Amino acid sequence: MSETVQKTIRYRVGIIGGTGNIGEGLARRICIGGKYDVSLGSRDPAKAETAADGVTCCLSERKCEIGATCSGGSNASVCDADIIILSVPFDKVESTIETIGKSAFENKIVVSLINPMLRFPKEKYFLPDRPAEGSAALAIKKMLPASAKLTTAFNNVASGKWMELDEELDYSVCVCGDDEEAKRIVMDLVASVSKLVPLDAGPLACAATIESITPLVITLAMRNGLKDVGVYFK
Amino acid sequence: MSETVQKTIRYRVGIIGGTGNIGEGLARRICIGGKYDVSLGSRDPAKAETAADGVTCCLSERKCEIGATCSGGSNASVCDADIIILSVPFDKVESTIETIGKSAFENKIVVSLINPMLRFPKEKYFLPDRPAEGSAALAIKKMLPASAKLTTAFNNVASGKWMELDEELDYSVCVCGDDEEAKRIVMDLVASVSKLVPLDAGPLACAATIESITPLVITLAMRNGLKDVGVYFK
Numbered sequence: 001m002s003e004t005v006q007k008t009i010r011y012r013v014g015i016i017g018g019t020g021n022i023g024e025g026l027a028r029r030i031c032i033g034g035k036y037d038v039s040l041g042s043r044d045p046a047k048a049e050t051a052a053d054g055v056t057c058c059l060s061e062r063k064c065e066i067g068a069t070c071s072g073g074s075n076a077s078v079c080d081a082d083i084i085i086l087s088v089p090f091d092k093v094e095s096t097i098e099t100i101g102k103s104a105f106e107n108k109i110v111v112s113l114i115n116p117m118l119r120f121p122k123e124k125y126f127l128p129d130r131p132a133e134g135s136a137a138l139a140i141k142k143m144l145p146a147s148a149k150l151t152t153a154f155n156n157v158a159s160g161k162w163m164e165l166d167e168e169l170d171y172s173v174c175v176c177g178d179d180e181e182a183k184r185i186v187m188d189l190v191a192s193v194s195k196l197v198p199l200d201a202g203p204l205a206c207a208a209t210i211e212s213i214t215p216l217v218i219t220l221a222m223r224n225g226l227k228d229v230g231v232y233f234k
Numbered sequence: 235m236s237e238t239v240q241k242t243i244r245y246r247v248g249i250i251g252g253t254g255n256i257g258e259g260l261a262r263r264i265c266i267g268g269k270y271d272v273s274l275g276s277r278d279p280a281k282a283e284t285a286a287d288g289v290t291c292c293l294s295e296r297k298c299e300i301g302a303t304c305s306g307g308s309n310a311s312v313c314d315a316d317i318i319i320l321s322v323p324f325d326k327v328e329s330t331i332e333t334i335g336k337s338a339f340e341n342k343i344v345v346s347l348i349n350p351m352l353r354f355p356k357e358k359y360f361l362p363d364r365p366a367e368g369s370a371a372l373a374i375k376k377m378l379p380a381s382a383k384l385t386t387a388f389n390n391v392a393s394g395k396w397m398e399l400d401e402e403l404d405y406s407v408c409v410c411g412d413d414e415e416a417k418r419i420v421m422d423l424v425a426s427v428s429k430l431v432p433l434d435a436g437p438l439a440c441a442a443t444i445e446s447i448t449p450l451v452i453t454l455a456m457r458n459g460l461k462d463v464g465v466y467f468k
Contacts (some may be wrong), residue, residue, distance in 0.1 A: 021447075114381060123437070125436035126436060127439060127442055128443065199458050201450065201457070202358070202453045203357070205359070206359055206361065206450065206453060207448070208446070208449065209362065209446040213443065213447070214268075216435065216440065216467075217410070217463070217467060219435060219436045220467050223433075224434060226467075230467070232464075232465075233454050233464070234460070234466070
């Protein structure tokens, strides 16, 4: 009888633009969950390495013994991951993809958490800034190779919440995508983070609404004396 | 010393299209709250009278001793109310306003709970069906006289929930409008219904997002085994 060796295979998550607040907070949250290894990418690889060291330090401080690892490098270097999260401003997405090279995204699961916004802070409201395609997601889909499986997720989590690691995140996270298997894989990733609740929110055509909820919750915060408004569908 | 007589003055709420599920349920909920008298309007006044009798019956069955009244009549007859709720399908709004006569809406507070939708039940998703103005609210604003104070409210409450009077409604209700005083008055109306939580969601320009949340929650229900999905921002 042959001996079977059981080995936990972790999906690897690459975060492009991983040195911002959201990217680094997301890396910590995913690593703490323990089910994924994370690579942080940046235009400046040294900065990404420092950020990754910060995540590793944080894991050891929190006595996480689950063995998830975090490394840093160039944006291109993180594209060997199974799931690539785009965490750069919308107006930098196209040039970032071009710099890395479109072919790096062939057959990859790509996640956009990007919500382009028009800001009217004096008048106390924000609006979605929809590109001609109808949503950032539909515009980004056109920038990627046809074989890439684009999904949206994490759009409405308040950016300030990612780094507050002692706070549980129990929000609903709407996940859109045209590839059902990729969507399931991304919903599993969402479920691995704190107490987030992934919800199937339909095909990529539905992403415009999810993207517009972020300027809405910022508006609600500004006008109703709230902070870091959470979104719950239940 | 002169004697002051205190009298409770109730705002009157008129519901145009008051014999649908939402209109009638809303009337019951508002009357039970006890702070507003309600008139139900319909193209068929006899139908509205029957519906109003149903509301009155329901109030007396529930032993509501607060004295709010509900009456029925033509759509035009309910326009003497202080707050007029439009509860008709989007494609019927313009003809309804024209039949009543635009001048009936001069200086009135008008509430739209209308969410035009594109339905793809086989593919299990719904989308907002935005008119050229960007939202139903902005389109309806153009149909009303300039002195009318249009707001949006109640858009995302699941229609099935209005009539289930034993169930508390504790959802967030986003209220948009360009007239701050009218918005406050409508937020008070929202707060009088069950445990609904009114939130100031900005000017009417922000209504597109609120309207799009209704097709989203229907999509979430269809795809995640949920029913009557509630919306909470907190």
